[in-house]
Amino acid sequence: MATALTGEKATPSAAPTLSAIITTAMDLGLPVAAWRLPLSSVWQVCVSLQQEIRIEQPVLESSQFGFLFCPFQVNEHHHNIFIKADIYFNSEKGEPDVANEANPAAVGQFLTALTTSGSTQKQNWYTPASNGRGTEQPETAYKAAVKNAVKAIEAEEMDKVVLSRALKLPVPEGFTPVSGFEAMLKLHPRALVSLVAVPGVGTWMGASPEILVSVDENKVFRTVALAGTQPITNATSTANAIWRQKEIEEQALVERYVINCFKKIRLRDYTEIGPKTIVAGNLMHLRTDFKVDMREEPDFPNLGTDMLHLLHPTSAVCGMPKEPALAFILEHEGYDRSYYSGYLGPVNSTVGTQLYVNLRCMQLLQSEAVLYAGAGITGESSPEKEWLETQYKLQAMRRVLGGLSFD
Incomplete structure (x- = not known):
């Protein structure tokens, strides 16, 4: 499980906004997932610092903490994605949790960028590398x-x-x-309300019952x-x-x-x-x-x-x-x-x-x-x-x- 990060340079001086977290992740080209469970008032966000986020068939019992994002069918264009919670935010907490094995330099870079992010509302988001075959059906x-x-x-x-x-x-x-x-x-x-943004995969959002x-x-x-x-x-x-x-x-x-x-x-x-x-x-x-x-x-x-x-x-x-x-x-x-x-x-x-x-x-x-x-x-x-x-x-x-x- 993640542990709270301590240290003057690592921890933002104030609780970051959801917008700042998402914007910082996308500015740095990092995978990010935000969600809120049903009948809850708490939103949660995890940011992955991993180079490889594709996985084979998920094994839930041995998985690390993170967010799964998997397609209707796995193929050459669509893969099972695991966004590991290297950095985790919770709207009830002021400070993020950081996984013990997360790269300290990458964590520091993210948290430093987070302190200056979110001042402008950018309309930037990840788009898919391939739009697939067709989009609409009359x-x-x-x-x-x-x-x-x-x-x-x-x-x-x-x-x-x-x-x-x-x-x-x-x-x-x-x-x-x-x-x-x-x-x-x-x-x-x-x-389950969700926002998933992954470089090369795209930006998805939804509210699943x-x-x-x-x-x-x-x-x-x-x-x-x-x-x-x-x-x-x-x-x-x-x-x-x-x-x-x-x-x-x-x-x-x-x-x-x-x-x-x-x-x-x-x-x-x-x-x-x-x-x-x-x-x-x-x-x-x-x-x-x-x-x-x-x-x-x-x-x-x-x-x-x-x-x-x-x-x-x-x-x-x-x-x-x-x-x-x-x-x-x-x-x-x-x-x-x-x-x-x-x-x-x-x-x-x-x-x-x-x-x-x-x-x-x-x-x-x-x-x-x-x-x-x-x-x-x-x-x-x-x-x-x-x-x-x-x-x-x-x-x-x-x-x-x-x-x-x-x-």
């Missing part, structure tokens, strides 16, 4: 893909597939990653089955929400997927609660919570890592069965998901590991933002309704950018 193409998916499901080629799309919008004048992060803090109190894998400081493992979507209005609430058969079936498929992952490792003792209606921003979803007390299950010391590798990509972002659904996505979506529907979150902090699916997110390009959203397709799906669902989901990041209207 309405006609998306609806055609949904129709093809329904036909494939009716032909029993798969049970469900998640089709997503991307939307490009101009970045408003005066917008900065930090201003976007601060807007998300207010708009999404129940989500979906836990992938969590292992807290008491060795309690958690995951969820989250699916089904409807907008929340003044006339609706979690108490009077009415769900269609399509959403109920979609959520049941995700729930079954989680249970099948437990079966694969022969884990039988788990707690299941739900499904229940939950609120995420401007939307409601169906969610089932799963919990395992690892202290009572000594045969599963690596449950977090084992379930991470089994679950990702989940039925909620890919489909069932996984293999034909993934093949359909790669053939019909027409664009590169990159880190959308991958996973991200802090690993081995003082309160454990919390990894979330990278949903309700956007990537910042030079002068544009790429927003992402998807919908689960079953045999009951309507192309018009699935298109509208993606519109609702895109609204979360449009509000962060300052636009509320649909295209």
Whole structure:
């Protein structure tokens, strides 16, 4: 675990602002991640001083403290990224924590720069080395893909597939990653709010409602089955929400997927609660919570890592069965998901590991933002309704950018 840095030259004279920390990291070309856990008022930031931040399959139990940022699919363009917490900030503390093994000279350079940074609000951020294949999918193409998916499901080629799309919008004048992060803090109190900026990879931000894998400081493992979507209005609430058969079936498929992952490792003792209606921003979803007390299950010391590798990509972002659904996505979506529907979150902090699916997110390009959203397709799906669902989901990041209207 990190230790508090002491020394006159190493410690800033006053608590640094979030803007100053992010700006200093980017000015020095360093990877940085900021986040706030659900229902918390504390933001956290870690800065990596490492030359190599790419990793293979994450092993959570032996990982150092830091932040994972992993793509939908690992390939030559998109890698698993680990932002080690060489320097760690917490909004409740005045001084940063520095990892014992962090390079003292690099730490000193960062903290010295931090004392003079943040005086101006720069609009600089990292952009990706490659924009991948395609970015946007027009309405006609998306609806055609949904129709093809329904036909494939009716032909029993798969049970469900998640089709997503991307939307490009101009970045408003005066917008900065930090201003976007601060807007998300207010708009999404129940989500993991994140800002990840990595040289060569790009700058991503989002507010995800979906836990992938969590292992807290008491060795309690958690995951969820989250699916089904409807907008929340003044006339609706979690108490009077009415769900269609399509959403109920979609959520049941995700729930079954989680249970099948437990079966694969022969884990039988788990707690299941739900499904229940939950609120995420401007939307409601169906969610089932799963919990395992690892202290009572000594045969599963690596449950977090084992379930991470089994679950990702989940039925909620890919489909069932996984293999034909993934093949359909790669053939019909027409664009590169990159880190959308991958996973991200802090690993081995003082309160454990919390990894979330990278949903309700956007990537910042030079002068544009790429927003992402998807919908689960079953045999009951309507192309018009699935298109509208993606519109609702895109609204979360449009509000962060300052636009509320649909295209």
